[in-house]
Amino acid sequence: MLVSIGTKNRAKNAAITNIVNNYFEQVEYIQLNVPSNVSEQPYSDEETRQGAINRALNALHTSGAELNFGLEGGVRTIEGNMYCCNWGALALKDGTVITAAGALFLLPEQIANEIRSGKELGPVMDTYTNEKGIRHNKGAIGVFTANLVDRTEMFEHIVKLLIGQYQFKKEHE
Numbered sequence: 001m002l003v004s005i006g007t008k009n010r011a012k013n014a015a016i017t018n019i020v021n022n023y024f025e026q027v028e029y030i031q032l033n034v035p036s037n038v039s040e041q042p043y044s045d046e047e048t049r050q051g052a053i054n055r056a057l058n059a060l061h062t063s064g065a066e067l068n069f070g071l072e073g074g075v076r077t078i079e080g081n082m083y084c085c086n087w088g089a090l091a092l093k094d095g096t097v098i099t100a101a102g103a104l105f106l107l108p109e110q111i112a113n114e115i116r117s118g119k120e121l122g123p124v125m126d127t128y129t130n131e132k133g134i135r136h137n138k139g140a141i142g143v144f145t146a147n148l149v150d151r152t153e154m155f156e157h158i159v160k161l162l163i164g165q166y167q168f169k170k171e172h173e
């Protein structure tokens, strides 16, 4: 079975392959740098969800694969507090799209202010930690949860929700 992934981000790719390998056999993966067709730094649940959907559909149109995943990170504000939000979409061959969201966690005010000034979370996190490519491994979630939950684990939960909904749909149609 061919599975396409709408990103080359290592944390997202690890999440998808770790979970898909648990539920399917003989899977071949194709990683595609497809556009999300939303801002580089999505600013609401709506925009982040749309980015995930666009990535999944763009991956489907490029690959024609059986399963096509799009994962997107963004931020949203509730009562003045900025949270990091995360969405996933799974596009099937017939164009059906399944969606799910993951954990929300609060961004410290210092980081939120950088985002409000127009910066992207990825580079802001690298400057804050003095490390390179945080977004490819522990992610902001790892940094701000003392490594209790890393970015791969957070996305793994979303991928599980997507595959679970796909299985439910297959059993009920």
Ligand SMILES: O=P(O)(O)OP(=O)(O)OP(=O)(O)OC[C@H]1O[C@@H](n2cnc3c(O)ncnc32)[C@H](O)[C@@H]1O
Pocket: 006, 007, 008, 009, 012, 040, 041, 042, 071, 072, 073, 074, 084, 120, 121, 122, 123, 125, 134, 135, 136, 138, 139, 140, 141, 142, 151
């Ligand atoms: O290559 P892609 O797939 O685009 O992966 P990305 O890391 O850029 O991830 P997103 O585009 O989905 O996320 C939008 C922005 O938020 C950043 N971001 C989101 N979650 C993050 C996290 O946990 N740690 C660091 N940066 C994060 C990310 O680097 C982008 O600047």
Ligand SMILES: [Mg+2]
Pocket: 040
């Ligand atoms: Mg990005």
